[in-house]
Amino acid sequence: MTWEIVIGLEIHVQLATRSKLFSGAAVGAGAEPNSQACPVDLGLPGVLPVLNLEAVRMAVMLGLAVGGRIAHRSIFARKNYFYPDLPKGYQISQYEQPIIQGGSLEFELPEGGTQRLRLLRIHMEEDAGKSVHEGLGDCSGVDLNRAGTPLLEVVSQPELRSPAAAAAFLQKLHTLVRGLGISHASMEQGGFRCDANLSVRRRGDEHLGVRSETKNLNSFRFVERALEYEAMRHIEALEAGGRLQQETRLYDSARHETRPMRGKEEAEDYRYFPDPDLPPLEISPEFIEKVRRTLPELPEAHAARLEQQYQLDAASAAALIRKQGAADYFEETVQAAGGHARQCLYWMRGELYAALKRGRLDLQSSPVSPAHLGGLVRRIADQSISGKLAKEIFSKMWESREDPDKIIQGRSLERLSDPGKLREIIAEVLRENPRQLKQYQDGKSKLLTWFTGRVLAKTKGRADPNLAGKLLQQALRAQDGNAEP
Amino acid sequence: MPQQDPALRHAAALARLQPDDAERARLERDLKAILRMVERLQAAPVAEVQPLYHPLELPAPLRADQVTEGDQRALHLALAPSTGAGYYLVPRVLD
Amino acid sequence: MQGVLETARLLEQGDASSEELTLDCLRRARSHGRRLNCYISLAEEEAVLEQARASDQRRARGAGTPLTGVPLAHKDIFCTRDLPTSCASRMLEGYRSPIEATVVRRLREAGMICVGKTNMDEFAMGSSNENSYFGPVANPWDPERVPGGSSGGSAAAVAARLVPAATGTDTGGSIRQPAALCGVTGLKPTYGRVSRHGIVAFASSLDQAGPLGRSAEDAALLLHAMAGPDPLDSTTDPRPVQDYPAALAAGKERLQGLRIGLPRQFLDERLDARVGELIQESARLLEQQGAVLREVELTHQDLAVAAYCVIAAAECSSNLARFDGVRYGYRCEEPRDLSELYLRSRTEGFGAEVKRRVITGTHVLSAGYQEAYYLQALKVRRLIRDEFLQTLEETDLLLGPTSPTAAFRRGEKIADPVNMYLSDVYTVGCNLAGLPAVSVPAGFTGGLPVGMQLIGPPFSEGLLLQVAHRYQELSDWHLQHPPEPPPGEPGQAGGTPP
Incomplete structure (x- = not known):
């Protein structure tokens, strides 16, 4: 009996706007509870939503990047339910007419080869607040700072066939949204959250089995592990002749297992209907064109160009793309070095990354700039200094943030060729x-x-x-x- | 105990309303009268007609992405029945 | 208390100061107003007197406008900073809003002084002001009768001359119907003409704020200050506001050849015979002034109340979900868990009519019913609107009764919600279609006021006010006011919460 695993993902991406989707309160983590929640976010009597242009622009960017259809007219709908972190008693989302339909994203499968995963849709919605359940006695506490933060919900077709593929796809999407500059996608801070739907069927069967949804997975590894657990659970149940329930589950990262979510036994009736406070969103072809022109080089194209332009191998190019800012750093280094791409790469991934790791810094905070690193490589290439000396110079550059030429001249470290x-x-x-x-x-x-x-x-x-x-x-x-x- | 219409009971539960027995009987009677009145909508000649959600036929206005609201936490928390450590408090939720 | 225009003249000529007039309003509010139970809260004397004095100074400097220093009252559905906003509900008793409604701000900036928040049907749901947590309002013409609703407190306060003007909101007739039952002028603007920011929402696609006053002139002054687009409300229309007061004088000319349609369906068996006669007489008066009358057909009129009921209930069920006892408003005592917090806060906080509508609305939106009820009602809405617009191409405006009867007795309809909804039969269509309409006093039957309704195409408030004004130049119904019991008379029922 061979089983086929069927996985679909719903990813919530927090957009990097300054203000909220429907109000002028600030977006961002780490503030004192309820200090970034204005009357609109709190759902005070009499308030009304007004849509953030930048969020629309970012949604269109993602839609273009995945080759989806941008709706000229899309509708905001109310999703009605009661929960303390949902101040209005409804979430403003999109239902029947989302802003983006279709689209796809190609990614590398862990076992080799690629898959082009089709998307069902991408829609805009506001985030809910947060609840804390510890430290307040027999109460739970509600913080509405996050309420109203713009989200894009990306829904894939159920075409993933393994937990590892799901994790790989997520990586790709993660890189994409960061590369587009529309989201910081910080998973620890909840900026990129995944709900994973899994069902299992006999190979060759066309019908989908009963599915389970595992919510709020906020790391790639957790996604993979949770899905592995779920796949096993489904298969074991079916092989034992049992029945599975359509249910929502949570992942316990300590025990590496999922368990059913309390209080979600019945399917909620959300009574979706178009929000009468928001007329339809109309997007003109001119607007779409304007956004299209601002699209940065998309990751695939960028990696291909790096391979070609600098004669890098595919793995190296992909690694540069994957790390935030690395590709740009590399290209600037090469420019400063006047070429010598291999050497630049060697120095970046060797000395520089090692120093960054020791100093617990990210690339953006590197004391050694691409111009300086490039300058160092230039001196090595023209043989002004030896490789061994270059390491010393690099250390000095790291400490003093000085130009390598300055360091070389200042310490008479110039190669003796007279x-x-x-x-x-x-x-x-x-x-x-x-x-x-x-x-x-x-x-x-x-x-x-x-x-x-x-x-x-x-x-x-x-x-x-x-x-x-x-x-x-x-x-x-x-x-x-x-x-x- | 008067018969409870399951659909109306479900609607009350969805709306987080729990009328007492006396209220419930009256509510059910009234609701049924309203729904009977509303039945006449079924006879309307709307075969090819699109629903009209807004009397206005204008598109949504868009707002510049600026922060225009500051921290009004104290003012807002003061409106609430129960707060603590800057949070709105509710009976503990198990999740 | 005089109307707005007379008050402005008194102030202009120095025959009275704003301080005196404001004090007078407060005094009358505490005596006659209390008897009628028009107000839920009154301004603090010193605070408003300070505003009044500032207005007097402004006027003395020559910087006064017709609205400077003129007192008014706001329906307790408008969020105000200085006074609580209760929506006549236990759920919001004592609620101090941190935001101010745009309408309130605009009238304040125009110089008007808010002396109090008027009583209303709870959350604007009702046609008789019998659904208030703070007790019913009495009709000043006959305290045993209802003033209409939901803006009953505002209409009664203006009719009883407690205040020159007041604001109201109209979702299915809630400005026009009480205006008719109390013998004052009330206007519902085109949907989108006036901002809804800061107005506690009942039915978002139907609600509009508007003025109640003694005359079309007063309504024009207030509307001019209230109206206009608002970046805080995505459903306002961007077109500029007409100068309504300046346009009034052209009413006489405008009536020449004006095509007035009389919908046959508005003169049906539900209409009280005497009311019908008065409406016909009013129409003839306008005809004498040059208007051309014509009977028209609104074939879908019989579906209006049903469609309205479904849509209003659906939208309100969602709009009122925010009242959950968590961030503001009423919370039940010692809830054992979250579920109880919601159930008891909402069940105890809301009155019967509100609960009825919320459950109805939840039902018509729920799975398995939404298509048959809600979607169906929205399709009927388009039918109704299109028919109105079509009819208003062949005519310039429509004329009919505002309400099928004059004011009914308190308690007469409250036990029969369907019957109560039907008192809005002539008014709901305008809300469904988003059209502007005004009710003006058009006579009396059995000593009780009768209102005539004029309905126009979108953004024709100017025309409606012109015709109403011309009508008021030729009639004096709007100048009548109810007799007032001398001070010291025993009070009427109502005024304290149960």
Whole structure:
């Protein structure tokens, strides 16, 4: 009996607007409870919603990025239910006529290859507040700062076939919304939340099985684990001849299992109807065009260009795209270095990332700017400094935030390539080491390397090793000519 | 105990209303009279007619994305029947 | 108390000060007003006198307008900062709104002084002002009778000359019907003409705020200050506001050849015979002034009340969900859990009519019923609106009775909600269609006022007021006022909450 897992996802993406979807209160986490909740957010008697233009623009951006159909006319609807974090007793959402329909997103499957997951729709809605259930005695506390924050709900077709694929798709969507600049998508702060629907059926069966919904998964790993658990639970139940209930569940990350959500036994009747306080949203083709022109380079196109332009391999290009700001950092570094993409990449992913990790910083806060890193690579490439020295210089750049050229000149770390100076030093070295010189003249030609090392040591690593070697050979041959009997 | 119309009982529950027995009997009678009156809508010639949600036929106005509201927490919390530590308090919810 | 225009003249000529007039309003509110139970709350004397004095000074500086320093009352559905806003409900008893309604702000900025919040049907649901947590309002023409509703307190206060003018809201006739039953002039603007920001919502696609006054002139002055687009209300219309007061004088000319339609369905068996006669006489008066009368058909009129009931109930069931005892308003004592908090706060906080409408509305929106009821009602709404608009292309305005009868006795209809809803039979159509309409006093039957209703196409408030004004130049019904018992007479029933 082979089973097929069927997964659909609903992702709530918090938009990075300054103010709320329907009011002028500030959006953002971390404020004192209820300090970012104005009368409209609180649902005080007499208040009315007014739609935020920027949220609409961001929705259109996402719609264009996934190739969805942007509705010229979409309707806001009330979803009616009672809960303390829902101040009006209804959520303003979209129901029958959402702003975006269709669309798709291609992503890499963990086992190799890609899948293009089709989306059902994307709609706009306001977020609810938050409740806390601890620390207030026998009460729960409601904080309405989050109430009214703009959300986009992305609904996929139930075409995912494994928990790992679901996690991979989520990663892709996460990268996309961040890349578009429409969401910070901070999962710890609830800026990118996933509800996962799973059902199971016999391979070849066209009907969908009974599904369960696991809510509010806020990490990729949790999504994968929760779905793995659910898949197993469904399969075990069906193989034992049992029946599954359509239900909503929560994931317990400590126990790695899901359990049914209390109080959600009956299906709620939300009585959706168009919100009479909000006329239909009309979006003109001109508006869509304007937004289209502001679309940044989309991740896929960006990665492909990096591969081509800088001769990177696909994995490296993808890694750059995946990390916030890395692709831009890389390209600016290459520009400052005047090329040498491989070296730039090497230094970024080596020294720079290591230093960032040690200092617990993200790329945006790096003390070493792309211009400086690029400058360093340029100096390595033109052989002004050795690779070993470059590491020291990098450390100094990190500490002092200085330009590498300044550091190099300031500390006379410039590579010693003046033949005259080098000959002097070589002569010194040969004088100071008569025994080795004799051994060399007697035939121990390996000592050339040793002598080169002595020259480098004397110049504190600044000597150009190739030039030093050449000049040494000349000097040694000359010595031969002068060899004493 | 008067017969309870399940549909109306369901509506009351959805609306978080729990009339007592005396009220309920009267409510049910009134509601049924209203719904009977409203039945005449079924006979209306609306085969090809679209619903009219708004008398106005204007599009939604859009607002600039500016923060125009400051922190009025104290003022708002003062309206509430029960608050603590800056939160609105309700009996503990198990989730 | 005189009307707005007379008051403005008195102030202008220095025959009275705003301070005196405001004090007079408060005094009358406490005596006659209490008898009628028009007010739910009154302004603090010192606070309003300060405003009045400031107005007098402004006038003395020559910076006065017709509304400067003129007292008024607001229906207790408008959020005000200085006075509580209760919507005549236990649910909002004593509620101090942090926001001020746009209408209140505009009238305040125009110089008017709010002396109190008037009584109303709870959450604007009713046609008799018998549904108030603070007791019923008495009709000043006969205290045994209702003033109409839901703006009963405002209509009664103006009729009893307690205040020059008052504001009201109209969802199914709640300005016009009480205006008719109390013998004052009341106007419901086109939907979207006046901002709903700060007005506690009953039915969002039907509600409109409007003025109640002694005359069309007064209504014009108030409407001019109240109206206009508002960035805080997504359902206001952006077009500029006409200068209604300035346009009034053109009424005489405008009547020449004006096409007035009389809907046959408004003169049906439900209409009281004497009321019908008075309406015909009024129509003839206008005909004498040059208007051309014509009978018209509103074939869908018989569906209006049913459609209105469903839509208003549906919208209000959702609008009133915010009243849950959590962030403001009434909360039950010691709820054991969240479920009880909701159930008891709402059941105890709301009156019977409100509960009736909320349950009805929840039902018509619920799964399995929404298409048959709510969607059906919205389709009928389009039929009704389209028919009105069509008829108003062949005519310039429509004329008919405002209410089928004059004021009925308190208690007469309260036990029969359907019968009560039918008292709005001539008014609900305008709300469904979003059209402006005005009710003007048009006579008396058995000593009780009768109102005539004029209905116009969208944004024709100017025309309605012109015709009403011309009518009032030729008649004196609007100048009649009810007799007043001398001070010290035993009070009437009502005034304290149960």
